[in-house]
Amino acid sequence: VIAPTISMDDAARREWDIIVVGAGPAGALAARESARWGAAVLLVDRAQFPRPKVCGCCLNGRALGVLKSVGLSSILADLGAVPLQRACISNPIREARVQIPVGMSVSREALDAALLQSAIGAGASFLPRTRAALDRKSCDHRRVSLHGIEHTAIARARVVIAANGLASELLERETGAACVWPNARLGLSALCARVPSFYRRGTIYLACGPGGYVGLVRLEDERLEVAAALDPVAMRRAGGPTKLASSLIDSARWPPVPSLSDGRWHGTPLLTRIPTARAAERLFAVGDAAGYIEPFTGEGIGWALAGGRALAPLAVRAGKRWQPSFVHEWEAVYRKTVRDKQQACWSVTRLLRSAVLTTAMLGVMSVMPASARLLLERMNRPEWSPGGRGEWRS
Numbered sequence: 001v002i003a004p005t006i007s008m009d010d011a012a013r014r015e016w017d018i019i020v021v022g023a024g025p026a027g028a029l030a031a032r033e034s035a036r037w038g039a040a041v042l043l044v045d046r047a048q049f050p051r052p053k054v055c056g057c058c059l060n061g062r063a064l065g066v067l068k069s070v071g072l073s074s075i076l077a078d079l080g081a082v083p084l085q086r087a088c089i090s091n092p093i094r095e096a097r098v099q100i101p102v103g104m105s106v107s108r109e110a111l112d113a114a115l116l117q118s119a120i121g122a123g124a125s126f127l128p129r130t131r132a133a134l135d136r137k138s139c140d141h142r143r144v145s146l147h148g149i150e151h152t153a154i155a156r157a158r159v160v161i162a163a164n165g166l167a168s169e170l171l172e173r174e175t176g177a178a179c180v181w182p183n184a185r186l187g188l189s190a191l192c193a194r195v196p197s198f199y200r201r202g203t204i205y206l207a208c209g210p211g212g213y214v215g216l217v218r219l220e221d222e223r224l225e226v227a228a229a230l231d232p233v234a235m236r237r238a239g240g241p242t243k244l245a246s247s248l249i250d251s252a253r254w255p256p257v258p259s260l261s262d263g264r265w266h267g268t269p270l271l272t273r274i275p276t277a278r279a280a281e282r283l284f285a286v287g288d289a290a291g292y293i294e295p296f297t298g299e300g301i302g303w304a305l306a307g308g309r310a311l312a313p314l315a316v317r318a319g320k321r322w323q324p325s326f327v328h329e330w331e332a333v334y335r336k337t338v339r340d341k342q343q344a345c346w347s348v349t350r351l352l353r354s355a356v357l358t359t360a361m362l363g364v365m366s367v368m369p370a371s372a373r374l375l376l377e378r379m380n381r382p383e384w385s386p387g388g389r390g391e392w393r394s
């Protein structure tokens, strides 16, 4: 268990440059990088770490590139992350096997705990099991109410970073409700210990069909991460997530995962959502809190890390002296760093709603593997640098 590095009373006694709410990949990296730039940073999470997270647990090339660029690539080797070599994508009619240029699978308990430790190592103070909410505004700082197990306190910061994941109540209370895609799906995942030998290390298995899709991948400790994006109506009709996920796996003609029925599912709110804004006065949103699309292309951690790294220098400047132009600056940096990279994911998400188009896509991928490679290479490209020097070094 990662212990708090500060008490709630001490956190409330001082004024912080930056309070980061949420210690997932976006928040942990934003906190680490801001602390490395010399800012006084308080990182707060409602969970105790290590904690599970609904996720397919695959890091793509962009995520690996960001970790490398900030000197953190060794954490994956230390955690025993599994290199990914291929994806096997199937629907009831066709199957395509695709070589993956680069990627790793690793459990979110291990990855997020390691990122958090690196933020603490860089000097960020950490307060777990504490839910944060925005309190009244003042002219030169933000008040943040901290709700712990036993008591509540108010902390102050010149800037707040909302890195609190999907359905970010922090941002939405400030800028209005996000726009949720009309036929958005729910995210679910379960960790399975008893795994048929068919499911090999280094391969991502993706079963698509009516009602959603399921991804299966072996983790560093041999457990199988089963993650799904499921239509809520189809899930109810099927009789629950285990039944719908099992029928998708079955229609891909893959062996059943027996421990799926005794595994506990964790769920998310509706996935695909775009907030009306990503910043407000003394408030920046990053990671899933800044908008999310479905997980089929496995890019969310990469977007979160890239956003966290890009936000840090701006948050540090804002923590020294706030200027209203920072709101537009973050929108512009976010667009170039993350939003422009989400186009391929949007296209795939739309295409997956049609069985005919999904079958056609799998057909093209199986007879022309180069087409799949091109798409994967595009999604793995390193991203734009706000320093104006072209791309980040990675």
Ligand SMILES: Cc1cc2nc3c(=O)[nH]c(=O)nc-3n(C[C@H](O)[C@H](O)[C@H](O)COP(=O)(O)OP(=O)(O)OC[C@H]3O[C@@H](n4cnc5c(N)ncnc54)[C@H](O)[C@@H]3O)c2cc1C
Residues within 6 Å of the ligand: 021, 022, 023, 024, 025, 026, 027, 044, 045, 046, 047, 053, 054, 055, 056, 057, 058, 059, 060, 063, 130, 131, 132, 133, 163, 164, 165, 166, 187, 188, 189, 227, 228, 229, 268, 271, 286, 287, 288, 289, 292, 295, 298, 299, 300, 301, 302, 304
């Ligand atoms: C089914 C599914 C499969 C996925 N598969 C992949 C994949 O294979 N590869 C990939 O790259 N991405 C994948 N993703 C996406 C990925 O999980 C997210 O994009 C990523 O976790 C976003 O990181 P984040 O730091 O923004 O938020 P999170 O990781 O969600 O972290 C947010 C943190 O904020 C904390 N928090 C929330 N509210 C508060 C509050 N009020 N106060 C204090 N703390 C708070 C939470 O406890 C949490 O720790 C998948 C997503 C889903 C749903």
